[in-house]
Amino acid sequence: MSRFIFKAILLGAAAPIALTSSAVATTACCDGPDGACPASEAGEEGSLLQIAQKQLLISGALDGQGAANGCPDSWQWNILTGIAQSVFTTTIMKYLPFAYNQTLVNETLKLGNCSGTAAGFGKMTLTPMVGAKTGMTLSKFQCNSATCKTWIWGVCTEYKPINITAGVQADSFAVTGYLDGSATLDPVCAAAANVSGTMSLNDTELGFTVDSPAVMVSGKADLIVSSSPNVSNVNVSSATVTWSGVSQIHCIMGGKNYTECFDTVDLFNSPEYQQKIQEAVDKSLATISEYLAGFSFSLLQHQLALAEAFPIVHQAA
Numbered sequence: 001m002s003r004f005i006f007k008a009i010l011l012g013a014a015a016p017i018a019l020t021s022s023a024v025a026t027t028a029c030c031d032g033p034d035g036a037c038p039a040s041e042a043g044e045e046g047s048l049l050q051i052a053q054k055q056l057l058i059s060g061a062l063d064g065q066g067a068a069n070g071c072p073d074s075w076q077w078n079i080l081t082g083i084a085q086s087v088f089t090t091t092i093m094k095y096l097p098f099a100y101n102q103t104l105v106n107e108t109l110k111l112g113n114c115s116g117t118a119a120g121f122g123k124m125t126l127t128p129m130v131g132a133k134t135g136m137t138l139s140k141f142q143c144n145s146a147t148c149k150t151w152i153w154g155v156c157t158e159y160k161p162i163n164i165t166a167g168v169q170a171d172s173f174a175v176t177g178y179l180d181g182s183a184t185l186d187p188v189c190a191a192a193a194n195v196s197g198t199m200s201l202n203d204t205e206l207g208f209t210v211d212s213p214a215v216m217v218s219g220k221a222d223l224i225v226s227s228s229p230n231v232s233n234v235n236v237s238s239a240t241v242t243w244s245g246v247s248q249i250h251c252i253m254g255g256k257n258y259t260e261c262f263d264t265v266d267l268f269n270s271p272e273y274q275q276k277i278q279e280a281v282d283k284s285l286a287t288i289s290e291y292l293a294g295f296s297f298s299l300l301q302h303q304l305a306l307a308e309a310f311p312i313v314h315q316a317a
Helices: 044-063 074-095 187-192 264-268 271-286 288-292 298-309
Strands: 002-008 017-019 098-111 114-130 137-152 155-169 172-185 198-200 204-211 214-224 230-242 245-253 256-258 312-316
Touching: 074 137, 074 271, 074 288, 098 172, 098 264, 098 271, 114 187, 114 271, 137 214, 155 271, 172 187, 204 264, 214 271, 230 271, 230 288, 245 264, 271 288
Parallel strands: none
Antiparallel strands: 002 017, 002 312, 098 114, 114 172, 137 155, 155 214, 172 198, 172 204, 204 245, 214 230, 245 256
C-alpha cells in the first residue's frame, strides 16, 4: 500500500514537519454511517480523498500562523519592517528639508508687552534633525488589518489592501521662516510704547526648535508576498504630529530682536507643513518595492515553495 507524506517547511522548524495518514486518522473521508470509506472508494480513490483532507488540515495550520486581523505572519512582517526602516532612512533624505508656504490669518502676535494680530504669509523651512545630522527615522511600521485577495493552500500571497500605521520621528525640528504681510497692534499698547499701531512684516525673520517631534501616519498599501515580493499603491491618508515643547525662539522684526513674536505652538499647528511631511512619508514608503526586488527572502521562499508546489512524496509501504 502507498502512503503520502506532506512536508511543510515552517519558520523556526529545525526540520521539515511531516504529516502522514496517521495524523488525520480520525478524519472521515466519506459520509458512511460509521465514518469509514466504502470499499468502492478504497485504494487510490480513497487515498486521493484523504490527500484533499490533509491539504485542508495543513491549510488550516498555516492560516493559524497569521494574525486574527488578517495581517501577514509576524516573521513576514518583521522582514518587511526591517527593510522599510532601512529604505525610509535613506529615501526620506530626498525630501529634506521641508519647504512650505505658511498662511497667516489673524495670527496672534506679541512684541514685548504689546499684542496684536498678523496677516500675510511666510516662506518656511523645516529641517528634521537626528543628533547633529538632518534626517528622520521610521520607528513604527504596523499592520492594523488586511484583506487577503489571493492565497494558495491557505498561505496568503497577495494582500489588497493592507491597512498600516507608521511612526516617524526625529530628535528635533528646526523651523525657520521669512514673513511678509502686515500686523496690527493693540492701539492702547501701541500708544503707550509710542509705536505705530500698524507695521509691516516684510523681511521678518522667525525661528524656533520643536523638541522631540513624532509623526503618526495612517494609510494603506497592496502587498504581494511571493518569491518576488512587492509593495504597491501606497497611500498615506493622514498625519498627526506631536511634540514635547518649543524652544530656542527668536524673531527679528523691523530690525529689532525679540524673544518671541508669534505663538509658535499655534503657528506649528498649521496644516501646510503636515501635508509636506505626509507626502514625503508616502513617497518614501512607496519606494520599498525597489529594494525588495533584489532582496533575498530565503525564509519567505521556503514557505512559498510549500504553498505553490506543495510537494507530495510517494513512498512504498
